[in-house]
Amino acid sequence: MSAFAPTEARLDVTRAKYPDFPRGPAVLVRLIKHLFKEIHDEANALLRPYGLNHPEYNILMMLYGSPDNSMHPSALADAAGEKSANITRLTTQLCEKGYVARSGSDADRRKVTLTLTPEGLALIDGFLPGIVTLLHKQTRNLTAGEQDQLEVLLKKMLAGFGE
Amino acid sequence: MSAFAPTEARLDVTRAKYPDFPRGPAVLVRLIKHLFKEIHDEANALLRPYGLNHPEYNILMMLYGSPDNSMHPSALADAAGEKSANITRLTTQLCEKGYVARSGSDADRRKVTLTLTPEGLALIDGFLPGIVTLLHKQTRNLTAGEQDQLEVLLKKMLAGFGE
DNA sequence: AGTATATAGTTCATTTGTGTATATTCAATA
DNA sequence: TATTGAATATACACAAATGAACTATATACT
Numbered sequence: 001m002s003a004f005a006p007t008e009a010r011l012d013v014t015r016a017k018y019p020d021f022p023r024g025p026a027v028l029v030r031l032i033k034h035l036f037k038e039i040h041d042e043a044n045a046l047l048r049p050y051g052l053n054h055p056e057y058n059i060l061m062m063l064y065g066s067p068d069n070s071m072h073p074s075a076l077a078d079a080a081g082e083k084s085a086n087i088t089r090l091t092t093q094l095c096e097k098g099y100v101a102r103s104g105s106d107a108d109r110r111k112v113t114l115t116l117t118p119e120g121l122a123l124i125d126g127f128l129p130g131i132v133t134l135l136h137k138q139t140r141n142l143t144a145g146e147q148d149q150l151e152v153l154l155k156k157m158l159a160g161f162g163e
Numbered sequence: 164m165s166a167f168a169p170t171e172a173r174l175d176v177t178r179a180k181y182p183d184f185p186r187g188p189a190v191l192v193r194l195i196k197h198l199f200k201e202i203h204d205e206a207n208a209l210l211r212p213y214g215l216n217h218p219e220y221n222i223l224m225m226l227y228g229s230p231d232n233s234m235h236p237s238a239l240a241d242a243a244g245e246k247s248a249n250i251t252r253l254t255t256q257l258c259e260k261g262y263v264a265r266s267g268s269d270a271d272r273r274k275v276t277l278t279l280t281p282e283g284l285a286l287i288d289g290f291l292p293g294i295v296t297l298l299h300k301q302t303r304n305l306t307a308g309e310q311d312q313l314e315v316l317l318k319k320m321l322a323g324f325g326e
Numbered sequence: 327a328g329t330a331t332a333t334a335g336t337t338c339a340t341t342t343g344t345g346t347a348t349a350t351t352c353a354a355t356a
Numbered sequence: 357t358a359t360t361g362a363a364t365a366t367a368c369a370c371a372a373a374t375g376a377a378c379t380a381t382a383t384a385c386t
Contacts, residue, residue, distance in 0.1 A: 004318055006242065010228025017227065018291055024310040025298035029202055031317040033221075036199035037244040038324045039192055044374095053342080064180065065173025073365060079169065081200045086343055088366055110351045110364040128181055135188035141323035142316065147187040150316040153309055154194040155167055160304035161201040218372085237334060249373055251336055273334040273381045 004031065028157070039138060046134055050127050051097070055082060057127075059090055060099065063116045064124055070115035072105075099123055167194065191320070202301060209297055213290050214260070218245060220290075222253055223262065226279045227287055233278035235268075262286055 007030050015021050043054045052060075062079040063069050073091065077084040091114055094100040099120035105111040116124075139147060170193050178184050206217040215223075225242040226232050236254065240247045254277055257263040262283035268274040279287075302310060 004321060010225060010242065013230055014224065014228045018288075020295050021291065022295060022298050022302075024307065024314065025302040027314055028302060028310060028317070029298065031314065031321060032195055032198050032202065034244050035195050035317060035321055035324075038321070039195060042324070055342080061177070062173060065177045067176055074363085079173065081197055083344060084365070085345080085367085089342080092366095108352070108364085112365065128184065132183050132185060135185050135192065138323065139185075139188040139191060139320060141319050144187065146316055146319065147191060149312065150320070151187065151190055151194065153305065153313040153316070154191070154198060156304050156309070157302060157313070158167060158194060158198055158201070160301065161198075161205070216372085235334080236336095246374060247335070248337085248375080252372080271334080271382070275335065 004034070007034075042134060042138065043131075046130050047127065050123065052123075052127075055080065055086070055090055056094060057131075058082075059087070059094060060116065060120060060124055063100070063114065063120070068115070069121070070113050072111050072113060076114065094120070167197070170197075205297060205301065206294075209293050210290065213286065215286075215290075218243065218249070218253055219257060220294075221245075222250070222257060223279065223283060223287055226263070226277065226283070231278070232284070233276050235274050235276060239277065257283070 008027065011021075011023055011026055011030075014026075015023060040054050043057065047053060047057050058080045059076060059082075062076055063071055065079075071079070073087045074084060076082075076091070077087045080087070082090065091100055091102070095102055099117055101115050101117050103113050103115065105113050142150065171190065174184075174186055174189055174193075177189075178186060203217050206220065210216060210220050221243045222239060222245075225239055226234055228242075234242070236250045237247060239245075239254070240250045243250070245253065254263055254265070258265055262280055264278050264280050266276050266278065268276055305313065
Protein backbone atom coordinates (compact mmCIF):
# COMPACT_ATOMS: atom_id res chain seq x y z
CA MET A 1 0.00 0.00 0.00
CA SER A 2 1.35 3.39 -0.97
CA ALA A 3 2.36 5.81 1.78
CA PHE A 4 0.41 8.38 -0.18
CA ALA A 5 -2.95 6.63 0.21
CA PRO A 6 -3.91 8.55 3.38
CA THR A 7 -3.44 11.79 1.49
CA GLU A 8 -5.91 10.66 -1.14
CA ALA A 9 -8.37 9.58 1.51
CA ARG A 10 -8.16 13.03 3.07
CA LEU A 11 -8.78 14.58 -0.30
CA ASP A 12 -11.94 12.53 -0.71
CA VAL A 13 -13.19 13.77 2.63
CA THR A 14 -12.35 17.32 1.66
CA ARG A 15 -14.27 17.00 -1.60
CA ALA A 16 -17.27 15.61 0.23
CA LYS A 17 -17.31 18.80 2.29
CA TYR A 18 -16.34 21.16 -0.52
CA PRO A 19 -17.07 19.64 -3.94
CA ASP A 20 -15.31 22.36 -5.95
CA PHE A 21 -11.93 21.40 -4.50
CA PRO A 22 -10.04 20.07 -7.53
CA ARG A 23 -8.72 16.60 -6.85
CA GLY A 24 -6.12 16.32 -9.60
CA PRO A 25 -4.31 19.61 -9.02
CA ALA A 26 -4.41 19.15 -5.25
CA VAL A 27 -2.88 15.68 -5.49
CA LEU A 28 -0.11 16.99 -7.72
CA VAL A 29 0.73 19.82 -5.37
CA ARG A 30 0.84 17.51 -2.37
CA LEU A 31 2.95 14.95 -4.21
CA ILE A 32 5.45 17.60 -5.17
CA LYS A 33 5.63 18.83 -1.61
CA HIS A 34 6.21 15.34 -0.23
CA LEU A 35 8.84 14.54 -2.84
CA PHE A 36 10.65 17.78 -2.17
CA LYS A 37 10.78 17.12 1.55
CA GLU A 38 12.09 13.59 1.06
CA ILE A 39 14.72 14.70 -1.42
CA HIS A 40 15.74 17.54 0.84
CA ASP A 41 16.02 15.37 3.94
CA GLU A 42 18.00 12.61 2.25
CA ALA A 43 20.41 15.07 0.72
CA ASN A 44 20.90 16.78 4.07
CA ALA A 45 21.70 13.46 5.72
CA LEU A 46 24.23 12.60 3.04
CA LEU A 47 25.92 16.01 3.16
CA ARG A 48 26.12 16.42 6.90
CA PRO A 49 29.41 14.54 7.22
CA TYR A 50 30.90 17.11 4.84
CA GLY A 51 29.70 19.98 7.00
CA LEU A 52 27.26 21.09 4.35
CA ASN A 53 23.50 21.38 4.09
CA HIS A 54 21.35 21.04 0.98
CA PRO A 55 21.25 24.75 0.05
CA GLU A 56 25.02 25.03 0.38
CA TYR A 57 25.39 21.97 -1.81
CA ASN A 58 23.11 23.55 -4.39
CA ILE A 59 25.22 26.67 -4.51
CA LEU A 60 28.43 24.74 -4.96
CA MET A 61 26.82 22.72 -7.76
CA MET A 62 25.49 25.81 -9.52
CA LEU A 63 29.01 27.24 -9.55
CA TYR A 64 30.36 23.89 -10.71
CA GLY A 65 27.80 24.01 -13.52
CA SER A 66 29.35 27.18 -14.86
CA PRO A 67 32.25 26.84 -17.34
CA ASP A 68 34.58 29.00 -15.22
CA ASN A 69 33.22 27.83 -11.86
CA SER A 70 31.87 31.28 -11.05
CA MET A 71 28.63 33.23 -10.96
CA HIS A 72 27.20 36.50 -9.69
CA PRO A 73 24.97 36.39 -6.59
CA SER A 74 21.80 37.39 -8.43
CA ALA A 75 22.23 34.65 -11.02
CA LEU A 76 22.94 32.25 -8.21
CA ALA A 77 19.72 33.26 -6.49
CA ASP A 78 17.73 32.44 -9.62
CA ALA A 79 19.58 29.21 -10.23
CA ALA A 80 19.36 27.90 -6.70
CA GLY A 81 15.85 29.19 -6.05
CA GLU A 82 16.95 31.13 -2.98
CA LYS A 83 16.20 34.70 -2.03
CA SER A 84 19.13 37.00 -2.62
CA ALA A 85 19.43 37.87 1.06
CA ASN A 86 19.91 34.19 1.72
CA ILE A 87 22.56 33.91 -0.99
CA THR A 88 24.61 36.50 0.84
CA ARG A 89 24.47 34.51 4.05
CA LEU A 90 25.10 31.14 2.43
CA THR A 91 28.00 32.30 0.30
CA THR A 92 29.53 34.10 3.25
CA GLN A 93 29.54 30.77 5.09
CA LEU A 94 31.07 29.02 2.10
CA CYS A 95 33.72 31.72 1.86
CA GLU A 96 34.55 31.32 5.53
CA LYS A 97 34.91 27.60 5.00
CA GLY A 98 37.26 28.32 2.12
CA TYR A 99 35.22 26.70 -0.64
CA VAL A 100 34.24 29.90 -2.45
CA ALA A 101 36.02 33.18 -3.12
CA ARG A 102 34.43 36.62 -3.48
CA SER A 103 35.81 39.23 -5.82
CA GLY A 104 34.63 42.49 -7.34
CA SER A 105 33.86 43.00 -10.99
CA ASP A 106 35.56 45.68 -13.09
CA ALA A 107 32.95 45.83 -15.82
CA ASP A 108 30.09 46.49 -13.42
CA ARG A 109 31.24 47.56 -10.04
CA ARG A 110 27.91 46.73 -8.45
CA LYS A 111 28.53 43.09 -9.10
CA VAL A 112 30.39 40.51 -7.11
CA THR A 113 31.86 37.35 -8.54
CA LEU A 114 31.74 34.11 -6.60
CA THR A 115 34.21 31.42 -7.64
CA LEU A 116 34.93 27.91 -6.48
CA THR A 117 38.34 27.60 -4.86
CA PRO A 118 40.55 24.52 -5.38
CA GLU A 119 39.32 23.40 -1.94
CA GLY A 120 35.75 23.77 -3.14
CA LEU A 121 36.47 21.69 -6.22
CA ALA A 122 38.14 19.04 -4.09
CA LEU A 123 35.14 18.94 -1.78
CA ILE A 124 32.80 18.46 -4.75
CA ASP A 125 34.96 15.61 -6.04
CA GLY A 126 34.66 14.11 -2.59
CA PHE A 127 30.89 14.10 -2.25
CA LEU A 128 29.83 13.59 -5.88
CA PRO A 129 30.06 9.78 -5.87
CA GLY A 130 27.62 9.67 -2.96
CA ILE A 131 25.32 12.16 -4.67
CA VAL A 132 25.32 10.12 -7.87
CA THR A 133 24.33 7.04 -5.91
CA LEU A 134 21.61 8.96 -4.11
CA LEU A 135 20.17 10.37 -7.35
CA HIS A 136 19.95 6.92 -8.84
CA LYS A 137 18.34 5.62 -5.69
CA GLN A 138 15.75 8.39 -5.67
CA THR A 139 14.65 7.59 -9.21
CA ARG A 140 15.11 3.84 -9.18
CA ASN A 141 11.39 3.16 -9.50
CA LEU A 142 11.22 4.91 -12.86
CA THR A 143 12.43 3.51 -16.15
CA ALA A 144 14.46 5.78 -18.43
CA GLY A 145 11.35 6.33 -20.53
CA GLU A 146 9.29 7.24 -17.51
CA GLN A 147 11.94 9.68 -16.37
CA ASP A 148 11.78 11.41 -19.74
CA GLN A 149 7.99 11.53 -19.59
CA LEU A 150 8.05 12.93 -16.09
CA GLU A 151 10.60 15.54 -17.08
CA VAL A 152 8.40 16.73 -19.95
CA LEU A 153 5.32 16.98 -17.76
CA LEU A 154 7.06 18.79 -14.91
CA LYS A 155 8.55 21.30 -17.33
CA LYS A 156 5.14 21.90 -18.82
CA MET A 157 3.67 22.48 -15.39
CA LEU A 158 6.50 24.77 -14.36
CA ALA A 159 6.03 26.84 -17.50
CA GLY A 160 2.58 27.83 -16.23
CA PHE A 161 4.04 29.76 -13.31
CA GLY A 162 4.94 33.40 -13.15
CA GLU A 163 3.08 34.49 -16.25
CA MET B 164 12.41 29.81 -24.15
CA SER B 165 11.86 27.94 -20.94
CA ALA B 166 13.02 29.47 -17.68
CA PHE B 167 14.50 26.08 -16.95
CA ALA B 168 16.92 26.14 -19.88
CA PRO B 169 19.81 27.62 -17.86
CA THR B 170 19.51 24.74 -15.43
CA GLU B 171 19.93 22.27 -18.25
CA ALA B 172 22.90 24.17 -19.60
CA ARG B 173 24.53 23.98 -16.18
CA LEU B 174 23.89 20.28 -16.09
CA ASP B 175 25.66 19.85 -19.42
CA VAL B 176 28.68 21.67 -18.06
CA THR B 177 28.60 19.52 -14.94
CA ARG B 178 28.51 16.35 -17.02
CA ALA B 179 31.44 17.54 -19.09
CA LYS B 180 33.43 17.79 -15.86
CA TYR B 181 32.00 14.70 -14.21
CA PRO B 182 30.51 12.30 -16.78
CA ASP B 183 28.95 9.97 -14.22
CA PHE B 184 26.57 12.67 -13.03
CA PRO B 185 23.16 11.37 -14.10
CA ARG B 186 21.34 13.92 -16.19
CA GLY B 187 17.79 12.60 -15.95
CA PRO B 188 17.59 12.15 -12.18
CA ALA B 189 19.31 15.47 -11.57
CA VAL B 190 16.88 17.30 -13.83
CA LEU B 191 13.93 15.72 -12.06
CA VAL B 192 15.23 16.69 -8.64
CA ARG B 193 15.84 20.26 -9.71
CA LEU B 194 12.45 20.54 -11.37
CA ILE B 195 10.73 19.33 -8.24
CA LYS B 196 12.65 21.81 -6.14
CA HIS B 197 11.74 24.70 -8.43
CA LEU B 198 8.10 23.70 -8.58
CA PHE B 199 7.89 23.40 -4.83
CA LYS B 200 9.35 26.86 -4.32
CA GLU B 201 6.91 28.39 -6.80
CA ILE B 202 3.94 26.63 -5.27
CA HIS B 203 5.08 27.58 -1.80
CA ASP B 204 5.62 31.25 -2.65
CA GLU B 205 2.30 31.64 -4.46
CA ALA B 206 0.38 29.99 -1.67
CA ASN B 207 2.09 32.21 0.88
CA ALA B 208 1.12 35.31 -1.05
CA LEU B 209 -2.49 34.20 -1.31
CA LEU B 210 -2.75 33.29 2.37
CA ARG B 211 -1.05 36.32 3.83
CA PRO B 212 -4.25 38.43 3.95
CA TYR B 213 -5.73 35.70 6.15
CA GLY B 214 -2.80 35.87 8.55
CA LEU B 215 -1.66 32.39 7.55
CA ASN B 216 1.35 30.90 5.86
CA HIS B 217 1.59 27.78 3.72
CA PRO B 218 2.42 25.31 6.54
CA GLU B 219 -0.42 26.60 8.68
CA TYR B 220 -2.76 26.26 5.73
CA ASN B 221 -1.58 22.69 5.23
CA ILE B 222 -2.35 21.80 8.79
CA LEU B 223 -5.82 23.27 8.63
CA MET B 224 -6.48 21.35 5.42
CA MET B 225 -5.21 18.06 6.86
CA LEU B 226 -7.64 18.46 9.74
CA TYR B 227 -10.38 19.42 7.29
CA GLY B 228 -9.58 16.23 5.38
CA SER B 229 -10.45 14.15 8.41
CA PRO B 230 -14.10 13.10 8.84
CA ASP B 231 -14.31 14.61 12.34
CA ASN B 232 -11.98 17.53 11.62
CA SER B 233 -9.39 16.23 14.06
CA MET B 234 -6.05 14.45 14.15
CA HIS B 235 -3.21 13.58 16.51
CA PRO B 236 0.04 15.57 16.19
CA SER B 237 2.09 12.62 14.97
CA ALA B 238 -0.39 11.82 12.20
CA LEU B 239 -0.40 15.48 11.32
CA ALA B 240 3.37 15.48 11.06
CA ASP B 241 3.24 12.62 8.56
CA ALA B 242 0.38 14.14 6.62
CA ALA B 243 1.82 17.62 6.38
CA GLY B 244 5.41 16.49 5.94
CA GLU B 245 6.59 18.49 8.92
CA LYS B 246 8.82 17.46 11.80
CA SER B 247 6.92 16.86 15.01
CA ALA B 248 8.67 19.70 16.82
CA ASN B 249 7.38 22.00 14.12
CA ILE B 250 3.86 20.66 14.47
CA THR B 251 3.89 21.65 18.12
CA ARG B 252 4.86 25.20 17.24
CA LEU B 253 2.46 25.54 14.31
CA THR B 254 -0.53 24.12 16.12
CA THR B 255 0.19 26.26 19.17
CA GLN B 256 -0.05 29.30 16.91
CA LEU B 257 -3.27 28.04 15.38
CA CYS B 258 -4.68 27.43 18.85
CA GLU B 259 -3.76 30.95 19.91
CA LYS B 260 -5.52 32.29 16.85
CA GLY B 261 -8.57 30.27 17.82
CA TYR B 262 -8.73 28.06 14.73
CA VAL B 263 -7.73 24.81 16.42
CA ALA B 264 -8.43 23.29 19.84
CA ARG B 265 -6.17 20.96 21.81
CA SER B 266 -7.53 18.24 24.03
CA GLY B 267 -6.22 15.15 25.77
CA SER B 268 -7.13 11.59 24.96
CA ASP B 269 -8.56 9.16 27.49
CA ALA B 270 -7.71 6.00 25.59
CA ASP B 271 -4.00 6.88 25.37
CA ARG B 272 -2.99 9.64 27.71
CA ARG B 273 0.19 10.35 25.77
CA LYS B 274 -1.89 11.52 22.85
CA VAL B 275 -3.29 14.91 22.10
CA THR B 276 -6.20 15.58 19.78
CA LEU B 277 -6.25 18.65 17.57
CA THR B 278 -9.64 19.73 16.25
CA LEU B 279 -10.83 22.54 14.01
CA THR B 280 -12.98 25.06 15.83
CA PRO B 281 -16.01 26.69 14.19
CA GLU B 282 -13.77 29.71 13.62
CA GLY B 283 -11.27 27.46 11.88
CA LEU B 284 -13.98 26.03 9.63
CA ALA B 285 -15.22 29.51 8.81
CA LEU B 286 -11.70 30.59 7.92
CA ILE B 287 -11.34 27.61 5.58
CA ASP B 288 -14.61 28.48 3.88
CA GLY B 289 -13.23 31.97 3.43
CA PHE B 290 -9.98 31.11 1.72
CA LEU B 291 -10.98 27.98 -0.21
CA PRO B 292 -12.37 29.78 -3.27
CA GLY B 293 -9.03 31.53 -3.74
CA ILE B 294 -7.15 28.28 -3.24
CA VAL B 295 -9.29 26.50 -5.81
CA THR B 296 -8.53 29.23 -8.32
CA LEU B 297 -4.83 29.04 -7.52
CA LEU B 298 -4.72 25.25 -7.91
CA HIS B 299 -6.33 25.49 -11.32
CA LYS B 300 -3.92 28.23 -12.31
CA GLN B 301 -0.89 26.22 -11.20
CA THR B 302 -1.89 23.26 -13.37
CA ARG B 303 -3.44 25.12 -16.31
CA ASN B 304 -0.70 24.03 -18.72
CA LEU B 305 -1.60 20.37 -18.25
CA THR B 306 -4.59 18.61 -19.77
CA ALA B 307 -6.62 16.32 -17.55
CA GLY B 308 -4.88 13.35 -19.14
CA GLU B 309 -1.47 14.83 -18.52
CA GLN B 310 -2.36 15.49 -14.90
CA ASP B 311 -3.28 11.85 -14.48
CA GLN B 312 -0.06 10.73 -16.13
CA LEU B 313 1.97 13.07 -13.94
CA GLU B 314 0.21 11.83 -10.84
CA VAL B 315 1.05 8.23 -11.67
CA LEU B 316 4.70 9.00 -12.30
CA LEU B 317 5.16 11.12 -9.18
CA LYS B 318 3.57 8.42 -7.05
CA LYS B 319 5.87 5.86 -8.56
CA MET B 320 8.88 8.00 -7.81
CA LEU B 321 7.74 8.71 -4.26
CA ALA B 322 7.26 5.01 -3.63
CA GLY B 323 11.02 4.55 -4.07
CA PHE B 324 11.82 6.57 -0.97
CA GLY B 325 12.30 5.37 2.55
CA GLU B 326 12.73 1.70 1.73
C1' DA C 327 4.81 -7.60 39.26
C1' DG C 328 9.07 -5.52 37.57
C1' DT C 329 12.08 -4.01 34.17
C1' DA C 330 13.30 -2.75 29.67
C1' DT C 331 11.95 -0.74 25.35
C1' DA C 332 9.15 2.02 22.40
C1' DT C 333 5.98 5.84 21.44
C1' DA C 334 3.78 10.66 21.90
C1' DG C 335 4.53 15.09 22.57
C1' DT C 336 7.05 19.06 24.06
C1' DT C 337 11.01 22.22 25.17
C1' DC C 338 15.09 24.54 24.05
C1' DA C 339 19.30 26.00 21.65
C1' DT C 340 20.73 26.58 17.23
C1' DT C 341 20.41 26.93 12.38
C1' DT C 342 18.13 28.50 8.41
C1' DG C 343 15.09 31.71 5.78
C1' DT C 344 12.48 36.07 4.87
C1' DG C 345 11.07 41.03 4.34
C1' DT C 346 12.47 45.47 4.37
C1' DA C 347 15.58 49.13 4.27
C1' DT C 348 19.98 50.90 2.60
C1' DA C 349 24.32 51.99 0.00
C1' DT C 350 26.34 51.85 -4.31
C1' DT C 351 26.57 51.80 -9.16
C1' DC C 352 24.71 51.87 -13.71
C1' DA C 353 21.62 53.45 -17.63
C1' DA C 354 18.48 56.53 -19.73
C1' DT C 355 17.24 60.99 -20.94
C1' DA C 356 16.14 65.70 -20.61
C1' DT D 357 25.99 66.83 -17.35
C1' DA D 358 22.57 66.47 -13.96
C1' DT D 359 18.71 63.85 -12.64
C1' DT D 360 15.84 60.18 -12.25
C1' DG D 361 14.93 55.35 -12.02
C1' DA D 362 16.48 50.61 -12.06
C1' DA D 363 19.70 46.96 -10.69
C1' DT D 364 23.11 44.74 -7.43
C1' DA D 365 24.37 43.31 -3.17
C1' DT D 366 24.21 43.63 1.73
C1' DA D 367 22.63 44.45 6.78
C1' DC D 368 19.64 43.58 10.13
C1' DA D 369 15.61 42.35 12.70
C1' DC D 370 12.47 38.97 12.80
C1' DA D 371 10.16 34.40 11.58
C1' DA D 372 10.37 29.54 10.77
C1' DA D 373 12.43 24.95 11.05
C1' DT D 374 15.49 21.51 12.89
C1' DG D 375 18.05 18.19 16.05
C1' DA D 376 18.70 16.66 20.44
C1' DA D 377 17.37 16.14 24.97
C1' DC D 378 13.57 15.39 28.06
C1' DT D 379 8.88 13.96 30.35
C1' DA D 380 5.15 11.02 30.41
C1' DT D 381 2.76 7.30 29.19
C1' DA D 382 2.20 2.72 27.05
C1' DT D 383 3.68 -2.02 25.60
C1' DA D 384 6.49 -6.26 25.67
C1' DC D 385 9.11 -9.55 27.94
C1' DT D 386 11.03 -12.37 31.71
